[in-house]
Amino acid sequence: xxxxxxxxxxxxxxxxxxxxxxxxxxxxxxxxxxxxxxxxxxxxxxxxxxxxxxxxxxxxxxxxxxxxxxxxxxxxxxxxxxxxxxxxxxxxxxxxxxxxxxxxxxxxxxxxxxxxxxxxxxxxxxxxxxxxxxxxxxxxxxxxxxxxxxxxxxxxxxxxxxxxxxxxxxxxxxxxxxxxxxxxxxxxxxxxxxxxxxxxxxxxxxxxxxxxxxxxxxxxxxxxxxxxxxxxxxxxxxxxxxxxxxxxxxxxxxxxxxxxxxxxxxxxxxxxxxxxxxxxxxxxxxxxxxxxxxxxxxxxxxxxxxxxxxxxxxxxxxxxxxxxxxxxxxxxxxxxxxxxxxxxxxxxxxxxxxxxxxxxxxxxxxxxxxxxxxxxxxxxxxxxxxxxxx
Amino acid sequence: xxxxxxxxxxxxxxxxxxxxxxxxxxxxxxxxxxxxxxxxxxxxxxxxxxxxxxxxxxxxxxxxxxxxxxxxxxxxxxxxxxxxxxxxxxxxxxxxxxxxxxxxxxxxxxxxxxxxxxxxxxxxxxxxxxxxxxxxxx
Numbered sequence: 445x446x447x448x449x450x451x452x453x454x455x456x457x458x459x460x461x462x463x464x465x466x467x468x469x470x471x472x473x474x475x476x477x478x479x480x481x482x483x484x485x486x487x488x489x490x491x492x493x494x495x496x497x498x499x500x501x502x503x504x505x506x507x508x509x510x511x512x513x514x515x516x517x518x519x520x521x522x523x524x525x526x527x528x529x530x531x532x533x534x535x536x537x538x539x540x541x542x543x544x545x546x547x548x549x550x551x552x553x554x555x556x557x558x559x560x561x562x563x564x565x566x567x568x569x570x571x572x573x574x575x576x577x578x579x580x581x582x583x584x585x586x587x588x589x590x591x592x593x594x595x596x597x598x599x600x601x602x603x604x605x606x607x608x609x610x611x612x613x614x615x616x617x618x619x620x621x622x623x624x625x626x627x628x629x630x631x632x633x634x635x636x637x638x639x640x641x642x643x644x645x646x647x648x649x650x651x652x653x654x655x656x657x658x659x660x661x662x663x664x665x666x667x668x669x670x671x672x673x674x675x676x677x678x679x680x681x682x683x684x685x686x687x688x689x690x691x692x693x694x695x696x697x698x699x700x701x702x703x704x705x706x707x708x709x710x711x712x713x714x715x716x717x718x719x720x721x722x723x724x725x726x727x728x729x730x731x732x733x734x735x736x737x738x739x740x741x742x743x744x745x746x747x748x749x750x751x752x753x754x755x756x757x758x759x760x761x762x763x764x765x766x767x768x769x770x771x772x773x774x775x776x777x778x779x780x781x782x783x784x785x786x787x788x789x790x791x792x793x794x795x796x797x798x799x800x801x802x803x804x805x806x807x808x809x810x811x812x813x814x815x816x817x818x819x820x821x822x823x824x825x826x827x828x829x830x831x832x833x834x
Numbered sequence: 835x836x837x838x839x840x841x842x843x844x845x846x847x848x849x850x851x852x853x854x855x856x857x858x859x860x861x862x863x864x865x866x867x868x869x870x871x872x873x874x875x876x877x878x879x880x881x882x883x884x885x886x887x888x889x890x891x892x893x894x895x896x897x898x899x900x901x902x903x904x905x906x907x908x909x910x911x912x913x914x915x916x917x918x919x920x921x922x923x924x925x926x927x928x929x930x931x932x933x934x935x936x937x938x939x940x941x942x943x944x945x946x947x948x949x950x951x952x953x954x955x956x957x958x959x960x961x962x963x964x965x966x967x968x969x970x971x972x
Contacts, residue, residue, distance in 0.1 A: 587930045588909075590905075592904075
């Protein structure tokens with residue numbers, strides 16, 4: 445079944461990233477303000493030419509009316525202003541909401557901006573809130589699960605069902621780091637091997653610390669408008685070709701299937717709207733909060749058969765020089781992961797690659813990118829497919 | 835700080851009352867026959883509100899597990915085992931497997947419920963490996 449038809453009509457015309465990694469000199473709100481203004485500048489627009497703002501909240505600086513607070517900070521009264529919260533999936537759901545809002549006449553051009561500072565601005569109490577943000581307060585949290593432990597349950601089930609190995613999970617981290625080593629701003633740039641991952645500190649068996657994404661500060665923003673308004677900007681517009689969502693549960697203990705996620709549904713809808721198949725995708729920008737999540741997305745989004753994700757990763761196909769490049773910025777495993785904004789950097793990297801601005805790590809003949817984000821414990825999924833015209 | 839402790843709603847109270855008495859109970863839907871967990875006001879198979887509490891056997895098998903090496907807080911002394919248990923009656927439950935050698939754990943092994951005090955007022959179900967239930971199952 446095809447999605448309701450926003451695909452092909454909207455384009456990303458501006459983008460910006462803050463410094464990422466350890467950024468102690470700016471609060472999350474200040475980072476969000478900075479990337480909002482920088483993305484507009486990148487699009488060649490002034491505040492007066494933009495009438496919408498969508499943000500997500502920050503764990504390190506929660507604000508009741510977050511988007512309004514960011515707008516107020518710079519003396520802006522956008523016509524459409526809203527804060528979105530669907531965890532790690534927020535990024536692309538916000539993007540789709542922006543397209544829908546423009547379609548509905550609620551705004552003409554919208555900035556989607558997100559930032560958080562999990563590394564430098566968290567109090568101990570806030571860190572506990574993050575740790576317990578997933579997990580049922582009565583039927584999961586009392587037993588002491590950590591966020592890595594939830595993903596470890598998924599990893600163990602996948603190993604048991606398909607024979608996936610710990611070394612195959614490790615390949616995901618090795619691939620992301622190989623790309624990060626080519627990115628001057630990545631938080632972690634030293635090359636690692638499968639052995640390095642396997643020998644890193646045990647967190648929740650079978651996951652080691654190098655199977656887990658980073659804890660970072662950072663923000664990013666994009667500017668979206670109708671495609672026919674996008675022609676006059678300074679950069680080649682990147683078109684939103686397809687979008688899909690999938691929602692299967694909130695709590696992992698309620699999952700009907702531990703090893704197949706609702707990325708199947710979100711991917712199917714996005715491919716249908718774009719009129720493309722996995723074979724048509726030049727670049728994969730997936731949500732690598734933990735290595736097993738990445739492996740399952742590769743399967744569920746159709747880049748290999750179910751249960752074949754481990755072999756796919758071990759083949760090296762996703763690394764520099766491989767035929768299915770993935771997370772060319774280094775992903776949340778190696779570039780940065782400031783929480784809910786994490787997937788924004790998968791998106792800004794996709795735009796950078798599609799503009800041809802990726803420098804040392806630039807891919808040839810870039811036409812299509814699939815970006816995926818998920819919230820909760822593989823609970824809530826959003827897939828977008830982007831295209832660029834020659 | 836202490837371990838997180840549930841604050842049961844009136845709907846959930848019978849579950850915790852049973853735990854305190856050393857019994858595992860589950861809701862069963864009188865409309866469609868589905869047995870469910872966690873406790874709810876409406877059946878998650880047919881949305882009926884005709885739910886009654888029934889005694890459960892306390893037997894289950896390990897659907898997945900992890901040995902947590904770095905505890906969520908100082909109140910949880912690592913290592914400890916978090917598991918998803920498929921109960922004999924159908925529903926899946928997150929719990930801890932206690933007093934188990936991590937190397938002896940595997941997906942598919944049988945477990946049996948036990949109970950542990952989490953606070954003065956709240957007792958929770960936990961599980962132990964139960965090899966006797968695995969005999970003849972091969």
